[in-house]
Amino acid sequence: MSSTDPANSSDGELDFSTDYEMGQDNIRPLGLDIHNPVFLISSLLIIAFVLLALANQEASATFFGWLRPWLTSTFDWFLVLSVNAITLFCLALIILPVGSVRIGGKDAKPDYTYPGWIAMLFAAGIGIGLLFFGVLEPVYYNFAEGGAAQPLGIDASQPGNEYIGVVGTIHHWGLEAWAVYAAVGLSLAIFCYNLGLPLTLRSAFYPILGERVWGWWGHIIDTLAVFSTLFGLTTSLGLGAQQVAAGLNEIVGIEPSNTVTVMLIIGITAIALGSVLLGMDKGVKRLSEINMIMAVVLFFFVLFVTGVVTGITRYFGVMADYIVTLPALSNPFGREDESFFHGWTTFYWAWWIAWSPFVGMFIARISRGRTVREFILCVLIAPTAVCALWMSTFGGAAIDMINAGGAEGVTATVVDSYAPEGALFGFLRELPLYGLVAPISLVLIVIFFVTSSDSGSLVIDTITAGGKMDAPVVQRVFWCTLEGLVAIALLLGGGLSALQGAAVSTGIPFTLVVLMMCYCLWLALKSERSKF
Numbered sequence: 001m002s003s004t005d006p007a008n009s010s011d012g013e014l015d016f017s018t019d020y021e022m023g024q025d026n027i028r029p030l031g032l033d034i035h036n037p038v039f040l041i042s043s044l045l046i047i048a049f050v051l052l053a054l055a056n057q058e059a060s061a062t063f064f065g066w067l068r069p070w071l072t073s074t075f076d077w078f079l080v081l082s083v084n085a086i087t088l089f090c091l092a093l094i095i096l097p098v099g100s101v102r103i104g105g106k107d108a109k110p111d112y113t114y115p116g117w118i119a120m121l122f123a124a125g126i127g128i129g130l131l132f133f134g135v136l137e138p139v140y141y142n143f144a145e146g147g148a149a150q151p152l153g154i155d156a157s158q159p160g161n162e163y164i165g166v167v168g169t170i171h172h173w174g175l176e177a178w179a180v181y182a183a184v185g186l187s188l189a190i191f192c193y194n195l196g197l198p199l200t201l202r203s204a205f206y207p208i209l210g211e212r213v214w215g216w217w218g219h220i221i222d223t224l225a226v227f228s229t230l231f232g233l234t235t236s237l238g239l240g241a242q243q244v245a246a247g248l249n250e251i252v253g254i255e256p257s258n259t260v261t262v263m264l265i266i267g268i269t270a271i272a273l274g275s276v277l278l279g280m281d282k283g284v285k286r287l288s289e290i291n292m293i294m295a296v297v298l299f300f301f302v303l304f305v306t307g308v309v310t311g312i313t314r315y316f317g318v319m320a321d322y323i324v325t326l327p328a329l330s331n332p333f334g335r336e337d338e339s340f341f342h343g344w345t346t347f348y349w350a351w352w353i354a355w356s357p358f359v360g361m362f363i364a365r366i367s368r369g370r371t372v373r374e375f376i377l378c379v380l381i382a383p384t385a386v387c388a389l390w391m392s393t394f395g396g397a398a399i400d401m402i403n404a405g406g407a408e409g410v411t412a413t414v415v416d417s418y419a420p421e422g423a424l425f426g427f428l429r430e431l432p433l434y435g436l437v438a439p440i441s442l443v444l445i446v447i448f449f450v451t452s453s454d455s456g457s458l459v460i461d462t463i464t465a466g467g468k469m470d471a472p473v474v475q476r477v478f479w480c481t482l483e484g485l486v487a488i489a490l491l492l493g494g495g496l497s498a499l500q501g502a503a504v505s506t507g508i509p510f511t512l513v514v515l516m517m518c519y520c521l522w523l524a525l526k527s528e529r530s531k532f
Contacts, residue, residue: 117366
């Protein structure tokens with residue numbers, strides 16, 4: 001069947017069959033296997049962006065310095081309401097009958113064990129963020145800007161409000177962030193493994209576009225996904241490079257500078273290229289598992305030296321506060337906490353949406369054999385609980401230290417002057433065995449950097465190869481290299497504000513794409529459920 005309307009069928013049920021063959025629009029110059037025109041348009045525009053940003057660094061810094069606050073203050077209501085809707089949709093899938101649909105069909109078996117699957121999910125979905133923001137964000141909300149950054153304007157100096165900064169941080173790294181990833185990942189997985197369409201963003205729109213999805217409508221969707229993924233990812237890579245530079249200064253005394261940061265991006269991108277050449281199982285999977293082990297060891301070290309009972313008590317307290325304040329935190333109207341809401345929340349929602357093609361496609365690739373209910377629970381609920389535990393342990397302990405008159409290094413980098421890349425090391429300096437723990441943390445940041453770059457190049461390559469998951473490895477090498485170049489261009493052309501502005505500028509238009517994906521996913525799940 002080759003209908004332009006997939007709803008046309010003799011029995012009234014949805015029909016997703018198509019004559020399209022994966023890779024039929026690909027061209028193969030010099031042994032490559034690239035989708036025409038998605039690869040050419042995406043790569044040429046991104047290369048042009050890199051050259052312009054490097055050639056006009058002052059103008060780039062001015063532009064991106066204006067862009068991010070304008071976008072987050074203008075589209076705040078749209079971003080927040082959209083993420084709220086996506087979250088409610090994902091929660092509904094857990095309890096509705098369609099939750100029993102299995103990715104890949106009713107007889108599909110998981111490709112990875114639970115430990116391997118969850119390790120890769122965390123390495124891709126969280127990346128460098130936990131290490132960069134785990135201390136920075138809770139402390140900033142509690143103490144910076146003379147209290148103006150406190151969530152909902154709640155006074156952190158009042159008894160019972162000591163950890164409001166942690167609550168605000170969990171809001172950004174919890175349920176709603178992972179709902180965006182879950183919605184995109186599940187859409188891609190169902191349309192690929194259950195309905196036989198290419199693993200690319202355009203496939204999720206077949207229910208409403210029909211065969212038109214293989215034409216220019218699909219080209220636009222996939223090209224936007226490439227830009228969204230690349231700029232969302234390079235924001236993380238840029239933050240990671242800055243944090244590694246701060247760590248080198250702490251450990252070996254190398255002064256941070258643009259030159260040092262650029263050299264770090266080049267060096268770590270080279271390591272990521274090695275992981276690319278090793279492939280999924282030997283590269284990403286192995287590094288992700290090493291990453292998880294090191295992260296767990298660091299977490300338990302911090303938990304034990306800062307007090308297990310205190311840490312666990314704090315965790316359950318902030319989780320209760322998070323649940324109670326979630327409706328107010330998710331309301332976009334009448335907000336008076338502008339620094340928190342516009343400076344952080346709306347940026348985060350745009351950043352998560354920009355990241356969603358990357359994380360969504362990656363977790364789709366590794367989630368065959370899981371039921372929809374199992375997928376949502378593992379991708380949504382478990383990471384929220386773990387992220388909250390990390391933020392509560394690191395950020396909460398830092399808050400306790402500051403309230404007790406200590407943690408001068410954290411105060412210096414977060415409150416007195418804003419040098420966020422140094423917050424983690426300022427915190428670790430307050431703990432025992434700093435000479436051992438700091439280098440381990442630095443290695444952990446580097447591995448997160450590598451797995452994010454490797455995973456991101458895999459995803460972008462799949463999109464620009466028309467959904468092919470076995471395209472020539474040289475194409476992943478190309479995208480991995482280009483990610484590093486974009487991160488360098490943004491850092492030199494405006495630093496942190498440029499990185500964040502680029503992510504927001506692609507995340508906002510991609511929000512419409514994610515909302516439509518949820519609708520198409522619902523149609524597909526109902527169709528799959530009817531086959532039982």
